[in-house]
Amino acid sequence: MALSREIIVSTALTIMDSYGLADVSMRRIATALEVQPSALYWHVDSKQDLLSAMTETILADLPPLLSADPVRLRLWAARFHTLLLRHRGGAELVASALAIRSWDDTPAASVEARLLAESVPPATAHAAAHGLMSLILGHAFAEEQRAQAKILRVDLPERPWDQAESLDGAVALIVAGIFESQ
Amino acid sequence: MALSREIIVSTALTIMDSYGLADVSMRRIATALEVQPSALYWHVDSKQDLLSAMTETILADLPPLLSADPVRLRLWAARFHTLLLRHRGGAELVASALAIRSWDDTPAASVEARLLAESVPPATAHAAAHGLMSLILGHAFAEEQRAQAKILRVDLPERPWDQAESLDGAVALIVAGIFESQ
């Protein structure tokens, strides 16, 4: 009882943070809420619907990009990266949900808009915005998989470079490319 | 009978190409091979082991990067991208498997080596190689999710730009950044 969409979403996020995305199951959420699995389907259309709602909650903490200068672009990228790593399995969840969203409901769309406002050529603005998002999601996904594997097994080989530094380096290359290209 | 590791891997890849990564289950493979699910475990340690073997097979078709000039880098990136999209769910599979691999067993490592041979500064070479791989995997993953969603549902909104072109644009920005930075 006292069941609601919000409570289901926050319980799901709690399970995700504690045990990983693979352990977020309708049955586990139901058990945590002391309710039958089928009860969840009154408040939620499907598991996919729940995952979308979880993504919404996570992305709500993403600050907007204020200005499209190199410094702020790199800072925004770092923020996005940090946000994804704040929840266990956050990168996989957000990457899946953003992929099937309309372009305008995507963090990259706001980056693109800012670049266009700075009179960056449309093709460059789009490639950069889209590229930054794919890069950060791809990088965070890998980092996350490694973190998850570290918990489950032990045979995980270390990476030679600092992960956040590698990402920032790649972000910097794209950012440099935006302004140097014309 | 006539069961072997190779046959299990190729059957798994066939199921993946026909129905997607989510439908690649040990039980489905067993059914396809007219064998009990438990029989697979004589030839394969676990499902994770099988997924690694499948990744190996897919990546075997990735041509080496011959030279680290801008044109060939962009061409190699396009090849990698095409390779991932050739199998349904290929990007997700390869992204997961590469994440927990040692750096040297990664396509990015060979790109890094080529860049170093061209006397690109080590930090730049690593950021670029790592960035290109994450970018391509992240992009292909998203594209793949959209392709999969298109098959299952219909409410998928179209993306405003050509996907392959967007990726090439982002790749070009990184590539330009490598050589213009010093």
Place this chain on the structure above:
DNA sequence: ACCTGAACACCGTTCAAGT
């Protein structure tokens, strides 16, 4: 050496029935 059969502890989702 290689496979069967049965079991264990799970999944997402539906749907009639209760309150």
Place this chain on the structure above:
DNA sequence: ACCTGAACACCGTTCAAGT
């Protein structure tokens, strides 16, 4: 309106037992 209970069609993995 909101939840239970039971069912359906699935999972990965283990392990004794057969051949």
